[in-house]
Amino acid sequence: MNKTQSIALSTAIVAGLTLASTSSIAASKKxxxxxxxxxxxxxxxxxxxxxxxxxxxxxxxxxxxxxxxxxxxxxxxxxxxxxxxxx
Structure with a gap:
């Protein structure tokens, strides 16, 4: 994996984790x-x-x-x- 692919993968992981945490926060507010x-x-x-x-x-x-x-x-x-x- 080259540097560009590694950065893209890291960015995708961070974006996914951000979306997951935002969704769980919204779901917890009843x-x-x-x-x-x-x-x-x-x-x-x-x-x-x-x-x-x-x-x-x-x-x-x-x-x-x-x-x-x-x-x-x-x-x-x-x-x-x-x-x-x-x-």
């Missing part, structure tokens, strides 16, 4: 989800949206106040119309 009411598009809610609905995809209108989506914790109340409780 994202906590919360129910956010009033932000789902019609038919796009995650589950039961009050009377007349049964589960996912059954909300009747956009931003239905009793329909929710699971979103990352801490983002719901930043969304226009978002609430942690059904209205």
């Amino acid at each position: 994202v906590t989800m919360e129910k956010c009411y009033g932000v789902a598009a019609a038919g796009q809610n995650d589950c039961a949206a009050g009377p007349g609905t049964s589960c996912a995809g059954t909300s009747k209108t956009d931003d239905q106040k009793n329909a929710w989506l699971y979103i990352p914790e801490g983002t719901c109340e930043k969304l226009t119309g978002g609430s942690l409780e059904a209205m």
Whole structure:
């Protein structure tokens, strides 16, 4: 193996190790989800949206106040119309 091949191999190994460690760090950070009411598009809610609905995809209108989506914790109340409780 010549010097150029050796450098290329070393670079590939370092890049692979960097990607592997980055992936394991990202995987170890668990994202906590919360129910956010009033932000789902019609038919796009995650589950039961009050009377007349049964589960996912059954909300009747956009931003239905009793329909929710699971979103990352801490983002719901930043969304226009978002609430942690059904209205």
